[in-house]
Amino acid sequence: MRKVKVGLIGLGTVGSGVVEIFARHREEFRRHAGVDVELTRFCDRDTARASALGLADSTFTDDYTTIVNDPEIEVVIELIGGTGIARTVVLESLRAGKSVVTANKALLASFGEEVMETAHEKGVDILFEAAVGGGIPIISPLKHVLVANEITKVMGIVNGTTNYMLTRMAEDGLDYATALSEAQAKGFAEADPTADVDGLDAAAKISILASIAFNSRVVMSQVPAEGIRSITPADIEYADQMGYTVKLLAIARRVDGCIDIRVHPTLIRSSHPLASVGGVYNAIYVVGDSVGETMFFGEGAGSLPAASAVVGDVIEAARHLQSGCLGLIGCTCTDSLRVRDIGELETAFYIRLRVADEPGVLAATASVFAEHGVSLASVIQKLAEGGEAELVYVTHDAAESAVQAALAKIGANEDVHEVGTVLRVEEL
Amino acid sequence: MRKVKVGLIGLGTVGSGVVEIFARHREEFRRHAGVDVELTRFCDRDTARASALGLADSTFTDDYTTIVNDPEIEVVIELIGGTGIARTVVLESLRAGKSVVTANKALLASFGEEVMETAHEKGVDILFEAAVGGGIPIISPLKHVLVANEITKVMGIVNGTTNYMLTRMAEDGLDYATALSEAQAKGFAEADPTADVDGLDAAAKISILASIAFNSRVVMSQVPAEGIRSITPADIEYADQMGYTVKLLAIARRVDGCIDIRVHPTLIRSSHPLASVGGVYNAIYVVGDSVGETMFFGEGAGSLPAASAVVGDVIEAARHLQSGCLGLIGCTCTDSLRVRDIGELETAFYIRLRVADEPGVLAATASVFAEHGVSLASVIQKLAEGGEAELVYVTHDAAESAVQAALAKIGANEDVHEVGTVLRVEEL
Numbered sequence: 001m002r003k004v005k006v007g008l009i010g011l012g013t014v015g016s017g018v019v020e021i022f023a024r025h026r027e028e029f030r031r032h033a034g035v036d037v038e039l040t041r042f043c044d045r046d047t048a049r050a051s052a053l054g055l056a057d058s059t060f061t062d063d064y065t066t067i068v069n070d071p072e073i074e075v076v077i078e079l080i081g082g083t084g085i086a087r088t089v090v091l092e093s094l095r096a097g098k099s100v101v102t103a104n105k106a107l108l109a110s111f112g113e114e115v116m117e118t119a120h121e122k123g124v125d126i127l128f129e130a131a132v133g134g135g136i137p138i139i140s141p142l143k144h145v146l147v148a149n150e151i152t153k154v155m156g157i158v159n160g161t162t163n164y165m166l167t168r169m170a171e172d173g174l175d176y177a178t179a180l181s182e183a184q185a186k187g188f189a190e191a192d193p194t195a196d197v198d199g200l201d202a203a204a205k206i207s208i209l210a211s212i213a214f215n216s217r218v219v220m221s222q223v224p225a226e227g228i229r230s231i232t233p234a235d236i237e238y239a240d241q242m243g244y245t246v247k248l249l250a251i252a253r254r255v256d257g258c259i260d261i262r263v264h265p266t267l268i269r270s271s272h273p274l275a276s277v278g279g280v281y282n283a284i285y286v287v288g289d290s291v292g293e294t295m296f297f298g299e300g301a302g303s304l305p306a307a308s309a310v311v312g313d314v315i316e317a318a319r320h321l322q323s324g325c326l327g328l329i330g331c332t333c334t335d336s337l338r339v340r341d342i343g344e345l346e347t348a349f350y351i352r353l354r355v356a357d358e359p360g361v362l363a364a365t366a367s368v369f370a371e372h373g374v375s376l377a378s379v380i381q382k383l384a385e386g387g388e389a390e391l392v393y394v395t396h397d398a399a400e401s402a403v404q405a406a407l408a409k410i411g412a413n414e415d416v417h418e419v420g421t422v423l424r425v426e427e428l
Numbered sequence: 429m430r431k432v433k434v435g436l437i438g439l440g441t442v443g444s445g446v447v448e449i450f451a452r453h454r455e456e457f458r459r460h461a462g463v464d465v466e467l468t469r470f471c472d473r474d475t476a477r478a479s480a481l482g483l484a485d486s487t488f489t490d491d492y493t494t495i496v497n498d499p500e501i502e503v504v505i506e507l508i509g510g511t512g513i514a515r516t517v518v519l520e521s522l523r524a525g526k527s528v529v530t531a532n533k534a535l536l537a538s539f540g541e542e543v544m545e546t547a548h549e550k551g552v553d554i555l556f557e558a559a560v561g562g563g564i565p566i567i568s569p570l571k572h573v574l575v576a577n578e579i580t581k582v583m584g585i586v587n588g589t590t591n592y593m594l595t596r597m598a599e600d601g602l603d604y605a606t607a608l609s610e611a612q613a614k615g616f617a618e619a620d621p622t623a624d625v626d627g628l629d630a631a632a633k634i635s636i637l638a639s640i641a642f643n644s645r646v647v648m649s650q651v652p653a654e655g656i657r658s659i660t661p662a663d664i665e666y667a668d669q670m671g672y673t674v675k676l677l678a679i680a681r682r683v684d685g686c687i688d689i690r691v692h693p694t695l696i697r698s699s700h701p702l703a704s705v706g707g708v709y710n711a712i713y714v715v716g717d718s719v720g721e722t723m724f725f726g727e728g729a730g731s732l733p734a735a736s737a738v739v740g741d742v743i744e745a746a747r748h749l750q751s752g753c754l755g756l757i758g759c760t761c762t763d764s765l766r767v768r769d770i771g772e773l774e775t776a777f778y779i780r781l782r783v784a785d786e787p788g789v790l791a792a793t794a795s796v797f798a799e800h801g802v803s804l805a806s807v808i809q810k811l812a813e814g815g816e817a818e819l820v821y822v823t824h825d826a827a828e829s830a831v832q833a834a835l836a837k838i839g840a841n842e843d844v845h846e847v848g849t850v851l852r853v854e855e856l
Contacts, residue, residue: 021576021718031762032643033575129573135719137565137573144572145557145565147461148449148739215460273725276704281721290449290736291563293709294726297701298719308718311576325753334459 003036004318007067007098009089010079011044011053014103014130017307018077019053035318037075041067068092075317077310078102083110094118094126099326101313103130103306109204109220112211116331123327125320127313132205133158133282135305136298142212142286143329149288151213155251155426158205160280160300161189161196162228162248166236166265167278170246173233188280199225199248199263206250209284210261214254216337218261224342226264235352235421238392239267242378244350245275249426258338260345267350267394267425342400348377348425349395349403353410354418357389361415365391368413372406374398377428388417394425431464432746435495435526437517438507439472439481442531442558445735446505447481463746465503469495496520503745505738506530511538522546522554527754529741531558531734537632537648540639544759551755553748555741560633561586563733564726566712570640571757577716579641583679583854584712585705586633588728589617589624590656590676594664594693595706598674601661616708627653627676627691634678637712638689642682644765646689652770654692663780663849666820667695670806672778673703677854686766688773695778695822695853770828776805776853777823777831781838782846785817789843793819796841800834802826805856816845822853 008015022039030036042055043064050060067073068089076093080086083106090107093100095118102108108115108131119126129139133156142151157163164186165179174182180197183189195201203223210218228248236246244267252261268275273295277283282300287293299305320326355361362381369376375396382390395403403422411419436443450467458464470483471492478488495501496517504521508514511534518535521528523546530536536543536559547554557567561584570579585591592614593607602610608625611617623629631651638646656676664674672695680689696703701723705711710728715721727733748754783789790809797804803824810818823831831850839847 017718024717025576025578028578028643029576032760135574135716136722137569137724140573141565141569144744145568145737145740146563147743148453148457148736150453150456215456273704276701288563288736289452290445290732290739292727292730292733294564294724296565296722296724298722302720304718305720308576308716309573311718312573315575316572319756320753323753323756325748325751325756328747328751328753329461332460 001030001034001036002322003038004074004321005038005040005072006075006077006314007041007043007070007073008039008077008079009043009064009067010081011042011049012079013303014306014310015079016053017303018310020304021307021311029315033315033319035315035322037314037318041070041073043067064089068096073098074321075099075101075314077314078104081106083107087111090115091118094122094124097122097124099125099317099321101127101310101317103128103310105131105204105208109207112208112219113217120327120330125317125326127317129313130306130309132208133284133296134298134300134302135308136282136284136296136300138209138284138296139212141296143332146286146288146291149290151254151286151288153253153287154206154209154213154284155249155274156206156209156284157247157274157277157282158250158284158300159196159202159248160282161193163277163282164188164280166228166231166246166248169231169233170236175233176229176231197229198227202248202250202263206252206261206263210252210259211333213252213286214259214337215332216259216335217333218259218339222261222339224262228265230421231265232421235423238352238380239350240270241380242394243270244268244425245270246423247274251426255340258340260340262342265423267423269427272427346397346399348397348428350423350425351393351395351407352420353391353416354384354420355389355391356415356417357383357387358415362391364413365410365416368409369393369395369406372402374402374406396428429458429462429464430750431466432502432749433468433500434465434503434505434742435469435471435498435501436467436505436507437471437492437495438509439470439477440507441731442734442738443507444481445731446507446738448732449735449739457743461743461747463743463750465742465746469498469501471495492517496524501526502749503527503529503742505742506532509534511535515539518543519546522550522552525550525552527553527745527749529555529738529745531556531738533559533632533636537635540636540647541645548755548758553745553754555745557741558734558737560636561710561712561724561726562728562730563736564710564712564724564728566637566724567640569724571760574714574716574719577718579682579714579716581681581715582637582641582712583677583702584634584637585675585702585710586678586712586728587624587630587676588708588710589621591705591710592616592708594656594659594674594676597659597661598664603661604657604659625657626655630676630678630691634680634689634691638680638687639761641680641714642687642765643760644687644763645761646687646767650689650767652690656693658849659693660849663851666780666808667778668698669808670822671698672696672853673698674851675702679854683768686768688768690770693851695851697855700855774825774827776825776856778851778853779821779823779835780848781819781844782812782848783817783819784843784845785811785815786843790819792841793838793844796837797821797823797834800830802830802834824856
């Protein structure tokens, strides 16, 4: 057993988890996995972090090039995040012939091709299980166990912050602002929650999953993302009455040789495996032509869960180094499927209208949908305050353009006071 | 890319799925996975199966030694099942220096050590993802992504037949016999359902999972198994009223440096991720010290789901052959943890009594539990027919021996007409 020396760059939440796991289990890695991996150097801009973790001064540097240029280090863990210095660190490490383990979803979602190609040229490993779903095994299962499948769909709850908020809104009727404050107070949401609540974090993750599942590169800028700011407790309640749960879903489908990919709040049948995934948990649902439906569930964030995936990758890289099979699986984006525009989407819709409590409004609005070829699956009418009623429709699959045209005409009806929330419905 | 020739022995349900997947996707395996795998020889005792699958006569044999002795074949797929001829086929193939892919849970659960050691001696792969959970990735995640964890618990619904029956009993109030007949009519249960309904199939599977998760060999004969024959719709209904769902669970825990392992019908909180897994679906719930809770869900049986896992393993073996890293992960049973006797178990219990509808029976029975140090968590009393009542207790964690002693004394009370179903409760 030869020792594999590892450099760790980035001592934040996940980095400190990695240090903790090595401290706890390094001996077991030798005995159980047959690899002798050692964290030999640590880097962070913030010197205080090293001492907080009890790391020896001699092993710490605030200059990442010390690690990239260390000839003894064979594996670099990049946990800086983002597409700035992290990109440089990853590319320079690969070019120096080191394998890289990273949790950096943003980097892979925007510069995946560059990173994968560089690793391929140098014949080293680039592993990133922690980039999606924290500790949940999903990248490796897609590249290994499920590889015999044509994957037709990958759909997931990949953002714990918004799932926590929607769960609280559903269970206790909190409004969006209160749910956000509570998530921030508990440390589940950042002070600036944009990346989470506007679906950008989920968009990065689904672009990575889709690239692997469909063997065709999708970059984050190709993923339309809509967040949860417009969701009200009333929508969640109406959805529930109709048998649906509201989740922020990241959805990627193979449709007619193209890729349909998007992130948006979605009504999903309450009996669907994803519907009961609550709180900060994540889950990724995968459908393959042979395996059928599968789902992978767990903690999608947090120091130790993400570090679990990072260290798993480090051990994998060490096994490959030891067995002389570095780069065992490289880039799998061998096809070039077209990414469809969201305007091409046909899906079912949930539509909430505030209308005058007058006879004939339901008939009038329903007939506008019919005129536009939008067929209705269910409707709820409920008295609101001040002589108003709420009308909630769920349509069958319809073209987005037809629904928008119908809503424009409905909005012009003077008895319709507001076209409220419009949400997509998955697997009606 | 060099061609890897594969021999397939056993053309039953899973074997025909393997043939179908290769027919559908062999070209994609070259493009996406970078391996050129070809099924070159097929073997079954039943010659008719080959023609039913449209296989050329020249590729078919009813003598497995033709495949084991074929020097061109590098990977043998064993899908005969059982521990008779299948054991010989697997061992002879390994000894001939071929990698083996198998779905044979019985073989691995009883002769795992022999099989793993033979593969290790010859430096070849033995892969068996399909042995547990059909197409669900679980063996590979335990050996790869989750390898940095100390796994504390593996618990699953690993038998689709009994899960289908319990789901039908819960949803439509069917009794055991009716649920079984229905499962048989739908092809979900065998004519002789013993292996499924008595928990033996689940016992084989949990012994494999525990061996990997705890790095310590557990053989099937060490797993106490209790099936679902005694479960009534009334038990399921009482459990539901108390917030529990009845599932046949295969449970393995790491407790005080020992392994607690068993299969039995179990009450589990209806909010637990396993509780909502219905019908023929399987799910395996894994807890690790870093990753926390994870769950793997999907179709646990059936031709194509199991074949999906088999072909995934074949592609993995081909990658290893091509990269020269055969036997990348061998046997991981490096420790020797003691397997505890079920008598050492402390758990919560569900106990149903049929009693005389007289004052004082509840007090009398409750006080017997108290005398034996068995603390009660909840109770339901319900009038039955003929001047009888039903008393349903759920206890806190208690020693099995204390509960049995209390029940012996309670059974001797003349107002207690029957000590009915006694079930264990997991995660009270």
